[in-house]
Amino acid sequence: MIFFGMIQCRSTKMNIFSQRKNWKQLLDGKRTYLRPPRGHHVLSDVFKCPDTRKAALGRQKRLSRLVEKHSKNFFKEKIKILCQHYAHFRRTRGDGNCFYRAFLFSYLENLGLMQDSQAEVTRLIEHVAMSRENFCRLKWDKAYFLNPEEYFSSVVSEFSHLVNSVANGLSSNELYNRSIQEFVPLRIISLLRLLAETEIRSREDDYKSLLPKEMDALTYCCKELRPLDVEAEVLPMRALTYALGIPLRVETVDDGLNRGIQVKRLDLFPRSVSGKGPLHLVESYWSSITTPEPQEIGSGNLLSSDDTPLLTLMCRPRHCDILYRSEQN
Template sequence: MQNQDASETSVQTSEVDDWANFRDDDILQQQSAIVTEEAGKIPFLGDKEPLTSLAAEYKSGSPILLEKIKLLNEQYAAIRRTRGDGNCFFRSFMFAYLEHILESQDRAEVDRIKTNVEECRKTLLSLGYVEFTFEDFFTLFLEQLESVLSGNEDSISHDELVQRSRDQSISDYVVMFFRFIASGEIKKRSEFYEPFIQGLTNTSVQQFCKSSVEPMGEESDHVHITALSDALGVPIRVVYLDRSHGDKGSSVSVNHHDFTPVACDLTNATSASGSEAVKPFVTLLYRPGHYDILYPK
């Protein structure tokens, strides 16, 4: 068990180092300008757009970025933007996950995640949270989950899901649900997360959750994503748009990382073949400081 923990720590430390490479100053500056200008104008969730709109956004930018967008266009059909208000990761995940359930009607997945949500509720209670501080967020998420299954009295269409995701009273509550989920997971596995949190902020786990996870508007990084993925058992793929050349000499490639829940790792490790990878059905595009939703072809 100690060897496994050491291995996990080594992998996660590498991820921390890799994350720093994506924070290109010029992209951050450009993205910051976009966020400042657009945050108050665009809805929480935009319409689905072809990837050509992304190329148009960077038409005067780095040739490397334009080449990477061309590569993205080979694998992905469209992008859906979210408002750059610090909650973009959670909003992107929220819609991508609910949209997947609506389109797949995967009732087994709904039953599975309901079980995980109940475990998350127990985790928060065991950590000393008072239930009334989070119960409304949990209730609303479960209502949204039920609504995307057909045959229910309150079943909704895809257009209605889009509209609900643009409704602040619904969208913000679901974002807060995810923030509580991530915070509870980080605190539950505090020994695991502590070295990465200290490397990022030089604060304690408790303070990190209080100041950087639970408040609305606080941006997310790999710690938040790992915690949410592990707690809910949902694999997440993050595709990075940056100016790096990759590991293939001078050729341009698009990097991505799959955040695979611990439970999935253990399942794969003990399976007969041991080689089947868990394929994420939530895919997000990361540009420094912002997440949007990507749609594979």
């Protein structure tokens, strides 16, 4: 009996080893944008077998549950403010990629609800094609790529397949099941980071005032965009919004009490929507005494009928989740 248990245990270990070996084989042993140069730090579990990690996305839950579970009163009050506008939220795994994962999944959900989703896919791919032209003009360290253009094309192909699947009727449940699988989303997340970097480096003059002091665009991207365990700040959010032409609303629930119990809202608009340049945003603050405004759901595009972004994320310190308006539930 003991001998059989030892064999079973060894078999389980061999199975896990085989899974991890096959998982690494999916990367083809190549250096890519997913792998930093030799000697650079890598988040220890980025390349773990999918079965050994927490789910990348959770199911929708009542936003009010955050009020019940959190211990800090000021945080509870800020969530109560959001509850005036939103009914549900969806957790994302806090592994450094939560913004990109939340942005992608929220976009795909909204794409699936569009009346003319194929037209939106065409528009999106056109934006990606323009980014590819800028990407090809930039110099890339071979420590990150063996063949930059080949890598870009291969990941864009996967991205295009995913968005077309949604436009052609991929159900919400199927989308969720695909999204919690690791490999394809991880490569696509690397594409989102790459698109943001290409945007910042190609339009450095537009973003110069937003870069940290004594840091150029390339240095910033190497430190803040390429590592898969670095959470996105507002600058990469702006860059990705413009690169893909996708408006975004960010509800910020931070630790600050400088303005009292308030929630900071940022509406990020690409030039094609706002007509005011790539860095246009609308900033506002909401408190418990603010009268909630009706938030109507649009159709056929990424803006609601009141011209506000449909994609909405809740950003807490070093983490992003997806928010769902009350009218959607």
